[in-house]
Amino acid sequence: YIVDVAEKVNLAIKNGENVILEGTQGFGISLYFGTYPYVTSKDTSASQIAADCGVGPTQIDDVIVVFKAFPTRVGEGPFSTEMSQDKSHEMGIVEYGTVTHRERRIGNWDGNMARYSAMINGCTQVAITGIDRVDPACYGVTEYDQLSETAKVFIRQVEEDVGCPVTIISTGPELSQIIDLRTKR
Numbered sequence: 675y676i677v678d679v680a681e682k683v684n685l686a687i688k689n690g691e692n693v694i695l696e697g698t699q700g701f702g703i704s705l706y707f708g709t710y711p712y713v714t715s716k717d718t719s720a721s722q723i724a725a726d727c728g729v730g731p732t733q734i735d736d737v738i739v740v741f742k743a744f745p746t747r748v749g750e751g752p753f754s755t756e757m758s759q760d761k762s763h764e765m766g767i768v769e770y771g772t773v774t775h776r777e778r779r780i781g782n783w784d785g786n787m788a789r790y791s792a793m794i795n796g797c798t799q800v801a802i803t804g805i806d807r808v809d810p811a812c813y814g815v816t817e818y819d820q821l822s823e824t825a826k827v828f829i830r831q832v833e834e835d836v837g838c839p840v841t842i843i844s845t846g847p848e849l850s851q852i853i854d855l856r857t858k859r
Contacts, residue, residue, distance in 0.1 A: 720739070743804040
């Protein structure tokens with residue numbers, strides 16, 4: 675069964691329903707904003723995601739930009755904060771690409787890239803994943819007060835770098851391992 679997605683989504687918005695548009699792939703490999711030729715085949719920005727769904731910019735209330743605490747990259751291309759494979763393995767951070775199954779390159783937090791991404795995407799909120807990699811003691815916690823001071827310092831740094839509040843914090847791989855501050859901030 676096929677429907678006119680733009681019509682369906684815009685009708686839902688008109689009726690006051692909550693609509694979430696979710697993109698794939700990282701901003702750093704956007705065709706327009708990544709480092710050519712190390713990019714994907716299209717723009718990965720929030721505005722392009724909305725356009726792909728037929729949603730005009732005035733219909734968007736919030737843009738939640740998702741950042742990994744330790745960014746990753748598959749394959750070639752510049753990666754200014756890349757750590758050695760030995761270091762990432764020592765930290766227990768090993769990831770594989772979903773398509774190529776190649777081991778991902780791991781980097782440290784890149785405030786400059788995050789700031790640029792937030793600017794281009796019109797970020798209003800930040801979701802941060804992998805806080806349990808910043809401090810393993812945070813694994814699985816579901817309340818902000820349960821986070822270690824190390825994790826809280828990291829979150830404050832993200833907020834300072836990006837200029838938007840961190841409202842969603844992932845503390846592990848399960849859907850239940852989330853701290854959701856959207857109603858508290």
